[in-house]
Amino acid sequence: VLPILLHQYLYRIKTPTSLPTFLLIGPSAAGKTALLTALERGSPIPTHTSTSPLSVQALLPEEYVPSSASYRSPGDPAFERARRFVLYDTPGHGKLRHFATTQLVNPTNIQGIIFVVDAAAVAEDVGLNETAEYMHDVLLALQKRYTGNRTSKGPKEIPLLIAANKLDLFTALPPHLVKISLEKAITEVRKSRVKGMKDSGVGVDGADEGLGEEKEWLGDGGEGVFEFGQMEEVGTNVSVRGGNVVGGQGSDVKDWWEWIAEQL
Numbered sequence: 496v497l498p499i500l501l502h503q504y505l506y507r508i509k510t511p512t513s514l515p516t517f518l519l520i521g522p523s524a525a526g527k528t529a530l531l532t533a534l535e536r537g538s539p540i541p542t543h544t545s546t547s548p549l550s551v552q553a554l555l556p557e558e559y560v561p562s563s564a565s566y567r568s569p570g571d572p573a574f575e576r577a578r579r580f581v582l583y584d585t586p587g588h589g590k591l592r593h594f595a596t597t598q599l600v601n602p603t604n605i606q607g608i609i610f611v612v613d614a615a616a617v618a619e620d621v622g623l624n625e626t627a628e629y630m631h632d633v634l635l636a637l638q639k640r641y642t643g644n645r646t647s648k649g650p651k652e653i654p655l656l657i658a659a660n661k662l663d664l665f666t667a668l669p670p671h672l673v674k675i676s677l678e679k680a681i682t683e684v685r686k687s688r689v690k691g692m693k694d695s696g697v698g699v700d701g702a703d704e705g706l707g708e709e710k711e712w713l714g715d716g717g718e719g720v721f722e723f724g725q726m727e728e729v730g731t732n733v734s735v736r737g738g739n740v741v742g743g744q745g746s747d748v749k750d751w752w753e754w755i756a757e758q759l
């Protein structure tokens with residue numbers, strides 16, 4: 496069944512769309528599907544159509560202003576057009592994950608990435624490590640995309656939102672702690688990846704140069720403490736914002752809508 500899924504996934508990802516597209520990424524059960532549904536429903540005018548189960552058109556609600564249209568007035572067709580975007584769900588399934596990261600190397604229409612994190616799961620070591628490994632690979636793919644760019648225009652910026660989800664749960668870490676915990680855990684992932692590379696002999700015997708050029712490790716030099724701010728140098732601004740898709744007090748996705756509006 497995997498080859499079929501793969502084929503469908505690749506087919507969908509190649510389907511061209513001129514609308515700004517946001518990639519939804521994250522480990523399974525973080526809440527990607529729930530978020531997709533919530534953001535889709537958040538549109539006040541039901542003009543969206545599901546182009547496929549994985550990609551969905553959405554409309555920025557009226558109370559948010561797309562940054563590209565901030566000087567236009569509501570009702571202006573260009574203002575309304577600027578509110579439209581596509582959300583692209585990617586499989587969190589382990590075996591399919593690398594397709595999400597491969598896509599990042601050559602993104603066609605990607606305006607931004609929304610990495611959904613279960614803020615309660617990252618309070619525990621297992622959840623934190625799983626999330627950090629996945630995030631490390633996504634960030635490394637983004638870095639390679641940037642450093643490997645050979646076009647005269649230069650690579651475009653791809654911002655990344657860490658959506659700290661499930662804040663309705665009392666075990667959830669607040670966004671600033673989600674950020675600190677992930678930076679620490681990604682530092683560890685990076686350390687073990689660099690060690691793995693050294694142990695396997697990559698980067699020794701004068702192969703250093705090649706390795707340096709390919710930049711197989713995340714961030715400058717791959718040593719010391721990793722901070723999301725280091726991604727600025729490779730065209731990715733990372734912000735961490737909290738919310739919850741479901742929960743007793745109702746859904747709170749305001750900060751994520753705001754982030755999307757800033758990118759539109």
Ligand code: GDP
Pocket residue numbers: 521522523524525526527528529530587611660661662663664738739740741742
């Ligand atoms: P996906 O695998 O990333 O697509 O995750 P789902 O969207 O399927 O969500 C996994 C589970 O988490 C489901 O049972 C959701 O109802 C639940 N969930 C999603 N968002 C929230 C949230 O904000 N708060 C709580 N408490 N549960 C959530």
